[in-house]
Amino acid sequence: xxxxxxxxxxxxxxxxxxxxxxxxxxxxxxxxxxxxxxxxxxxxxxxxxxxxxxxxxxxxxxxxxxxxxxxxxxxxxxxxxxxxxxxxxxxxxxxxxxxxxxxxxxxxxxxxxxxxxxxxxxxxxxxxxxxxxxxxxxxxxxxxxxxxxxxxxxxxxxxxxxxxxxxxxxxxxxxxxxxxxxxxxxxxxxxxxxxxxxxxxxxxxxxxxxxxxxxxxxxxxxxxxxxxxxxxxxxxxxxxxxxxxxxxxxxxxxxxxxxxxxxxxxxxxxxxxxxxxxxxxxxxxxxxxxxxxxxxxxxxxxxxxxxxxxx
Numbered sequence: 588x589x590x591x592x593x594x595x596x597x598x599x600x601x602x603x604x605x606x607x608x609x610x611x612x613x614x615x616x617x618x619x620x621x622x623x624x625x626x627x628x629x630x631x632x633x634x635x636x637x638x639x640x641x642x643x644x645x646x647x648x649x650x651x652x653x654x655x656x657x658x659x660x661x662x663x664x665x666x667x668x669x670x671x672x673x674x675x676x677x678x679x680x681x682x683x684x685x686x687x688x689x690x691x692x693x694x695x696x697x698x699x700x701x702x703x704x705x706x707x708x709x710x711x712x713x714x715x716x717x718x719x720x721x722x723x724x725x726x727x728x729x730x731x732x733x734x735x736x737x738x739x740x741x742x743x744x745x746x747x748x749x750x751x752x753x754x755x756x757x758x759x760x761x762x763x764x765x766x767x768x769x770x771x772x773x774x775x776x777x778x779x780x781x782x783x784x785x786x787x788x789x790x791x792x793x794x795x796x797x798x799x800x801x802x803x804x805x806x807x808x809x810x811x812x813x814x815x816x817x818x819x820x821x822x823x824x825x826x827x828x829x830x831x832x833x834x835x836x837x838x839x840x841x842x843x844x845x846x847x848x849x850x851x852x853x854x855x856x857x858x859x860x861x862x863x864x865x866x867x868x869x870x871x872x873x874x875x876x877x878x879x880x881x882x883x884x885x886x887x888x889x890x891x892x893x894x895x896x897x898x
Contacts, residue, residue: 590618641723644879647745649679656733658686659748661876665722686729730874738769742777749773750874756866776875781840801830
């Protein structure tokens, strides 16, 4: 079956794939449009398998709120240019909505869900995006909240995504001041990188390790002042109390100075606002994703690459 340039253009519009790949697909399938689409999808699967070993540490973090739940998802690609690709960002936001709506137990369950507006699963759509965009693309992780009030926030065009979950009294469930608080807290979490909600959330092993580090440092400082060993250690014990408070202030959200009013802690600001509004507000949890964090990126030697190309 012969095909024309208009057929190539139509296939491109249907799939988003490059003109040369569309022409090849129609050639391989004797101009059959349906078979050409299937051919490109199969090629997408092969491309996905081929690209799977390449490091994907860029991409976007998408955070969404639906009527019953909120979700944050990290979707990775190989270059930061992809974060500006509308097809890619739409995919990330659609995946986040699926997480909010379906509450998948894990990534495998998520990837098996039906992708909206298509006859494909999320995994198949991911493979389709790999074919169209030409990079390794991976849905990496997600988090979800479906109780209380959850406020989503996306920072720097998807570099960071945050969910803040609060438990509030019924009268405050739709209060705009509560949502404003959630946005303020989310921005603080994005900027200040708290690791824990409060001091009780910090693992006891981590607390003891930090205490021992600070104790050793304090003892050495006192010994440098020519204090006797017993006195150096006794004074150090008191010094450590203050230093541990500083440690909790750095790593725990509620202990941090509130970003808009640094003279009070987050905990005190929330309590003050709740009193002003005549209800109760409790921060129950948060999730902060930064794209690519924890992924070891490949380091390239640009000069060496150029030298190899001209040999």
